[in-house]
Amino acid sequence: MRLYTGPTTPFGRMVEVLAIEAGLELPREVVKVTEARFLDEANPLRLIPTLVDTPHGTIHDSRVICRYLASLSSDVGFYPAAADWRFETRLALISGIMDAGVARQGERSRPEASRSEAAIAVFERRLAKGIAALDRDFQAFADAWPRMDAIAAAVLLAYVDFRVGPRWREASPALAGWFAVAGERASMAATRFPAP
Numbered sequence: 001m002r003l004y005t006g007p008t009t010p011f012g013r014m015v016e017v018l019a020i021e022a023g024l025e026l027p028r029e030v031v032k033v034t035e036a037r038f039l040d041e042a043n044p045l046r047l048i049p050t051l052v053d054t055p056h057g058t059i060h061d062s063r064v065i066c067r068y069l070a071s072l073s074s075d076v077g078f079y080p081a082a083a084d085w086r087f088e089t090r091l092a093l094i095s096g097i098m099d100a101g102v103a104r105q106g107e108r109s110r111p112e113a114s115r116s117e118a119a120i121a122v123f124e125r126r127l128a129k130g131i132a133a134l135d136r137d138f139q140a141f142a143d144a145w146p147r148m149d150a151i152a153a154a155v156l157l158a159y160v161d162f163r164v165g166p167r168w169r170e171a172s173p174a175l176a177g178w179f180a181v182a183g184e185r186a187s188m189a190a191t192r193f194p195a196p
């Protein structure tokens with residue numbers, strides 16, 4: 001089993017944090033997606049993270065990889081025991097905010113002539129509204145570590161710090177207080193994004 005990932009992907013970091021919390025040895029290979037044509041065969045979407053060489057073949061999309069890795073570990077409460085649609089919706093929200101952050105970064109990386117400030121504004125609105133919604137809901141996962149919504153929220157906020165900056169804290173002090181602790185957990189410290 002091997003994880004294709006990269007140093008700046010929040011989706012990949014989420015998988016790695018879960019693997020550490022689960023006590024799993026997860027060999028990783030850093031790839032540059034734009035140059036990793038070989039990845040097309042494993043994941044036709046050519047996205048990271050992608051987990052290869054599992055007994056079930058290739059597994060992709062971070063949410064599926066996380067569920068798979070959690071199934072390999074003794075149950076420490078990564079997922080609720082019974083269907084919990086609030087939990088699932090929270091995870092989808094966090095994943096959607098990550099998508100907006102990654103898309104914003106992609107747009108900002110374009111040459112100025114082809115960059116769309118309007119698109120960047122849409123992504124930034126989505127980030128702000130998404131973080132505000134997470135802040136309103138934060139009691140639902142405040143004491144839940146290492147449940148997956150708490151891991152995902154911590155990785156998301158670290159990604160926002162990394163790509164956007166620390167100002168989200170002004171509107172979301174409760175979430176900020178929580179992240180001050182969650183963001184320093186050993187699994188988070190071991191997977192930090194590089195210095196911007």
Ligand SMILES: N[C@@H](CCC(=O)N[C@@H](CS)C(=O)NCC(=O)O)C(=O)O
Pocket residue numbers: 008009010011033034046047048049060061062063095102
């Ligand atoms: N829904 C996917 C999203 C993965 C994703 O967007 N990965 C980004 C890196 S953060 C990527 O591979 N981007 C490469 C590209 O778009 O070419 C997941 O949860 O794994």
